[in-house]
Amino acid sequence: MMYDLLTGPVLWITFAIFLGGLAVRMAFLFRLSRKKDSVFYNHISLSWGLKSILHWILPWASTSMRMQPFFTLMVFGFHLTLLTVPLFLNAHNIMWDEAFGLSLWSIPDILADVMTIILIASAVFLIIRRIRRPEVRILTSAWDYTLLILTTLPFITGFFAYHQWGPYETLLILHILSAQVLLILIPFTKLSHMILFFFTRAFIGFEMGGRRGARSW
Amino acid sequence: MADIQATLEKEFKNADFSLDIPKIRKILEANKGARIRTWLSICSRCGLCAESCFVYLSNDRDPKLSPAYKFKHTLGELYRRKGRVNRAFLEKCYEISWLQCTMCKRCSMYCPFGIDIATMISISRNICHSQGIRPKSLAEFSENCRKTGNHMGLPVEELVDTCDWMEEETEDDYRNVKIPVDKADVKYMYTINPREPVYYPQDISMAAIILAAAQESWTIPAFGWDCTNLPMFAGDRDLAGQQVKNVYAKAQELGAQKILITECGHAYRSLAYEGPYMAGYTGGKPPVEVVHFVKLMSEYLTEGKIKIDPDKKIKAPITYQDPCNVSRNGGLWEEARKIIPYLADDFRDMSPNRDHNHCCAGGGGIMPMGPDYKPARMASGKLKAEQIKATGAEIVITPCHNCFDQINDLSEEYDLGVKALSLKEIIVESMVVPDHMKLEDEIDNA
Numbered sequence: 001m002m003y004d005l006l007t008g009p010v011l012w013i014t015f016a017i018f019l020g021g022l023a024v025r026m027a028f029l030f031r032l033s034r035k036k037d038s039v040f041y042n043h044i045s046l047s048w049g050l051k052s053i054l055h056w057i058l059p060w061a062s063t064s065m066r067m068q069p070f071f072t073l074m075v076f077g078f079h080l081t082l083l084t085v086p087l088f089l090n091a092h093n094i095m096w097d098e099a100f101g102l103s104l105w106s107i108p109d110i111l112a113d114v115m116t117i118i119l120i121a122s123a124v125f126l127i128i129r130r131i132r133r134p135e136v137r138i139l140t141s142a143w144d145y146t147l148l149i150l151t152t153l154p155f156i157t158g159f160f161a162y163h164q165w166g167p168y169e170t171l172l173i174l175h176i177l178s179a180q181v182l183l184i185l186i187p188f189t190k191l192s193h194m195i196l197f198f199f200t201r202a203f204i205g206f207e208m209g210g211r212r213g214a215r216s217w
Numbered sequence: 218m219a220d221i222q223a224t225l226e227k228e229f230k231n232a233d234f235s236l237d238i239p240k241i242r243k244i245l246e247a248n249k250g251a252r253i254r255t256w257l258s259i260c261s262r263c264g265l266c267a268e269s270c271f272v273y274l275s276n277d278r279d280p281k282l283s284p285a286y287k288f289k290h291t292l293g294e295l296y297r298r299k300g301r302v303n304r305a306f307l308e309k310c311y312e313i314s315w316l317q318c319t320m321c322k323r324c325s326m327y328c329p330f331g332i333d334i335a336t337m338i339s340i341s342r343n344i345c346h347s348q349g350i351r352p353k354s355l356a357e358f359s360e361n362c363r364k365t366g367n368h369m370g371l372p373v374e375e376l377v378d379t380c381d382w383m384e385e386e387t388e389d390d391y392r393n394v395k396i397p398v399d400k401a402d403v404k405y406m407y408t409i410n411p412r413e414p415v416y417y418p419q420d421i422s423m424a425a426i427i428l429a430a431a432q433e434s435w436t437i438p439a440f441g442w443d444c445t446n447l448p449m450f451a452g453d454r455d456l457a458g459q460q461v462k463n464v465y466a467k468a469q470e471l472g473a474q475k476i477l478i479t480e481c482g483h484a485y486r487s488l489a490y491e492g493p494y495m496a497g498y499t500g501g502k503p504p505v506e507v508v509h510f511v512k513l514m515s516e517y518l519t520e521g522k523i524k525i526d527p528d529k530k531i532k533a534p535i536t537y538q539d540p541c542n543v544s545r546n547g548g549l550w551e552e553a554r555k556i557i558p559y560l561a562d563d564f565r566d567m568s569p570n571r572d573h574n575h576c577c578a579g580g581g582g583i584m585p586m587g588p589d590y591k592p593a594r595m596a597s598g599k600l601k602a603e604q605i606k607a608t609g610a611e612i613v614i615t616p617c618h619n620c621f622d623q624i625n626d627l628s629e630e631y632d633l634g635v636k637a638l639s640l641k642e643i644i645v646e647s648m649v650v651p652d653h654m655k656l657e658d659e660i661d662n663a
Contacts, residue, residue, distance in 0.1 A: 029251040036250030039494060042501035056329055063573060064265050064327035135273070136264035138280040139289065144262055193259040197330055200255055204331025208322075211490060212548035214572035216326040 003169075006176045007095070014180040021187025022195055029196075040203065045210030052205020053198055055217035062217035071129065074122040081119035082151070085112050086179070091162070109162075116159045123152040147189060154179035218276050218317065219592035227589070228353060229308055236307070240347050241300035248340050249296075256332040257293055260285060266334070269327030271575040272317050275599035284324035284334045287313050291341035307350045314341045314452075315352055316593045319581030321541040326573070339452070346452030352586045355451035363456060366463050367443035368585075369411035379414040380437055383422040391654045394429040396421065399471065400436035405508070406473035407437050408444035408464055408488075410481045410618055423641040424479065427514075430651050431522040435477065441467030444476075444484035446492075450582025454495060461492035461503075468505040475506045477513060480639050482542035482580065482617035485509045490546065511543055511616045514640055515552040518559045529647035531561035536610035538567070538601075538624060538637075539574035540617035548572075557614065560643050565608040577601045577615075579623025595630045598623060602631035613637045 033040075055061040065072040086092065089112050093103035126148060130140045157175035160166050186192060201216075208214040267273050267283035276282055291310045295302060320335035328334075345351055361370035380396040387394040397403075407428070413420040421437075428435050441463040448456035465488075468476050478484050489507040493500065517523040537553055544550040550571040557564050569575065578598035583590055605613060605624070613624050613635050624637040650659075 029255060032254070033251035036248075037252050039499060039501045040252070052331065056331075062327075062329075063569075064269065064329070067268055067327075068265065130262075133264060135267035135278065135280040135283045135286075136262065139262035139264060139283070139285050141262075190259050190261050193261060193330060196255050196259050200252075200259065200330045200332065203252065204325050204328075204333060207333070208326065208545075208572075212546060212572075214326070214545050214548060216331055 002173055003176075006173065006180070010180060011176075014183050018183040018186060021184075022192065025187050025192060026195065029199075040207065043206055043211050045206040048206040048209035049202030050205075052209065052216050053201045055215075056197075056201055064217070071125075074125045077115075077118040078122040078126070081115040081155070085115050085119075085155070088112075113159070113162075116155050119155050120152060120159070123148060147185070147191060150178065150182050150185065151191070154182060218279065218282070219596040221316070221590065221592055224589040225308070225312065228311075229350070234304060236302075236304060236348050238300055238302075241295070241302070241344055244340070244344050244347060245296060245300050252333070253292075253296075253337065253340075256330070256337065257296060259330055260289070260332055261330075263329065266324040266328050266332075269324045271321075271323075271578060271600045272319075272597045275578065275597045275601075282317055284318070284328075287318055288332075288334045288337045288341075292337040292344075295341065295344060304348075304350075307345050307348055310341050311345050311350050314338050314345060315582065315586065316590065317597075319541070319576045319578065319583060321576035321580060322546055323541070323573070323575065326545075339449075342450075342452030343454050344452075351451055351453075352582070354585060354587045355447055355582055358447040358585060359451045359453050359456055362443070362448055362460055366440055366460075367411040368445060368447045369415050371411055371414055373439050376414055376437075376442065377439060379418050380421065383418050383425065386419075387422050387426060390656070391426060391429070391650065392656055393654055394422070394425050396425045397436045399439045402472045403434045403436045404474045405433060405435040405477040405513075406468045406471055406475070406505075407435050407477045407479070408442050408484070409437070409479045410445050410484065411443050412618060413479065420479070420639070420641060423645045424510075426645050426654075427517070427523065427641060427648070429654060430648060431517050432653070436471065436473070438467045438471060441465075444478045444488060445481060446483060446487035447582065447585060449487055449491065449495065450483070450585070457487070458492075458495040458497060461488055462496050464488060465492070465496070465504050473505065475508050476503075478507065478509050480510045480616035480618065480621075480641065482540035482547070482619060484542075485549075486542035486546045509543060509547060509549055509616070510640065511549045511552050511556070514644065515555045518556055523644065524649040524651075525559045525644075525647050526649050530559075531612060531643065531647075532563070533561075533611040534563040534565055534609055535561045535612040535614055536565050536567055536605060536608040537570075538577060538605075538613050538615035538617075538620045539570055539572075540615060540620045541574065541576045541580055543616055544574055545572045550574075553614075553616070556640065560614075560640075560647060561612075565610050567604045567608055575600055575604065577620045577623040577627070579619045579626075584619045584622060591626070594623065595626065598627045599631070602627045602633060605633055605635055606631070611635055614640065614643065616640050 059072055059076045060066050088104055088107045090106040090109055093106045096103040130136050154175055157171050157178060161168055161171040161175050204216045208216040266285050270284050273282040291313050318338045320338055322335040325331050325333045358368040361368050377398055380398055384396040446457050446460045448460055493503055539550055578594050578601055583594055615621050615637055621637045628635045
């Protein structure tokens with residue numbers, strides 16, 4: 001009953017808020033930028049914008065990332081899993097297939113398992129880093145920990161449910177619920193960087209590079 | 218950070234205690250575009266910016282000096298409280314915005330999201346300024362700009378006299394060195410730092426000697442000659458816009474093809490890059506091309522318009538201080554490195570360098586804020602002192618008055634035994650004097 005509700009109407013509401021929220025936010029920011037930041041449109045440079053993005057989505061491609069190489073490794077493990085496992089997990093694709101007869105490719109379950117462990121390990125590392133490094137601790141609020149835990153929760157619950165460790169039904173419900181909470185939060189929190197990253201990075205890329213030739217990486 | 222509480226108390230003493238909250242809210246609203254909104258909302262508090270900041274690195278890695286902390290506790294907090302802040306808060310903003318950040322923009326290259334913290338600090342300065350919380354000296358310099366168009370308040374006649382005097386001074390050593398004032402239809406309108414005519418007018422004659430050697434078509438304008446922009450550092454955005462408009466308008470009036478800027482860092486950033494924003498030009502570009510002295514010198518040397526006497530090349534080890542506003546914020550680091558091989562044999566670059574250089578700790582207006590703030594400059598300059606020391610250089614070339622003075626101060630403070638030199642000094646000392654400038658008796662001797 002609960003399961004049907006969560007994978008039925010609640011799921012649709014979740015997707016609507018997640019995608020709609022991001023779309024509305026993007027549209028709002030775009031309109032606002034035309035109004036208040038229009039002068040910067042003069043300096044748009046596609047190549048500098050792309051270079052700027054590329055140097056920050058490839059691991060260790062920026063000076064900054066090379067200064068903290070292990071952190072970079074962990075962050076990439078974290079983000080790669082975050083995008084790959086939910087989209088390409090076999091169990092998820094079966095659901096898509098059952099519902100629409102359409103699905104994405106699937107990755108082997110063992111790979112999903114390994115990646116999930118990497119994500120959980122990197123989340124632990126990120127929490128420890130937040131506590132251990134004074135310059136990070138001073139910036140960190142309870143909300144930063146909350147978001148990090150919320151991001152990890154669907155993976156922990158999913159991992160346990162898959163391996164049938166603990167009460168399966170409850171874990172599955174928690175898994176779906178936590179993932180939905182996360183998706184709903186994305187458009188309204190710093191997690192919106194999943195989209196906005198590309199714009200801010202491109203901006204500094206052409207503002208520093210297009211105008212002055214300075215490499216913002 | 219160096220303890221300068223006494224200075225701050227003096228700075229804030231007798232200040233008007235009432236705040237104009239609606240005015241703060243107006244500035245916040247005006248700046249609340251897509252950029253600022255996005256930056257403020259997506260900072261993920263990763264702390265990567267800390268290690269990019271020379272203030273943080275020089276002051277025992279105090280976490281309160283990380284760029285993210287600094288914007289969070291100034292502009293971030295101003296937005297969060299919707300401008301309803303008190304005086305004590307703005308005094309703290311003052312400390313962060315003027316003493317702990319020179320707006321060198323290095324952190325935005327080290328932030329995964331490229332958040333432009335310097336821009337946010339400059340808005341914080343703008344808000345403090347609107348409430349009368351601003352460095353007194355910068356406010357006085359700004360007042361001079363308002364009244365006379367230049368921050369030293371130098372009257373036109375005195376500038377013209379100084380140019381005449383400097384022209385005469387060259388006559389002992391050279392022929393045909395002219396300092397034309399307000400000449401129309403020239404290639405370069407040469408703009409200077411008002412400290413030059415007031416404190417070291419030789420800088421003007423040195424420029425004239427180099428420009429004469431290259432047989433350049435140029436002039437110094439009688440107004441709009443101040444290329445600096447201390448109102449920009451004071452947080453007086455409107456006046457900063459006026460300051461650049463003065464220069465652009467004069468160049469257009471004289472029909473000059475380009476605006477040439479003396480060896481000054483922030484003047485270049487102001488006129489070539491930020492100026493159009495501050496002046497509200499929707500096109501985002503200056504109406505007249507702006508050329509920095511470094512660029513022109515690299516052209517002269519590579520094209521052979523100026524020749525250097527090989528015997529007079531500098532033998533001592535030298536290094537080059539990339540001024541933030543000429544290199545990272547001006548894009549001219551390679552031009553400087555094209556110049557150096559002509560002038561010196563033993564060049565040792567600092568690390569990091571070019572667009573990733575560190576600020577000398579004298580930028581962002583803290584140098585003209587006066588001697589009371591020197592302890593802060595010296596503390597934050599520790600990293601630069603170590604960088605210079607590591608090169609083993611005895612001479613530091615730098616095409617920026619701020620860097621120049623700061624490096625001499627750092628040399629004394631940290632016992633570096635280095636001397637700062639400007640490009641003009643070196644070029645005038647070592648160039649081959651062309652025939653058209655040689656004195657009659659020298660030609661006879663030869």
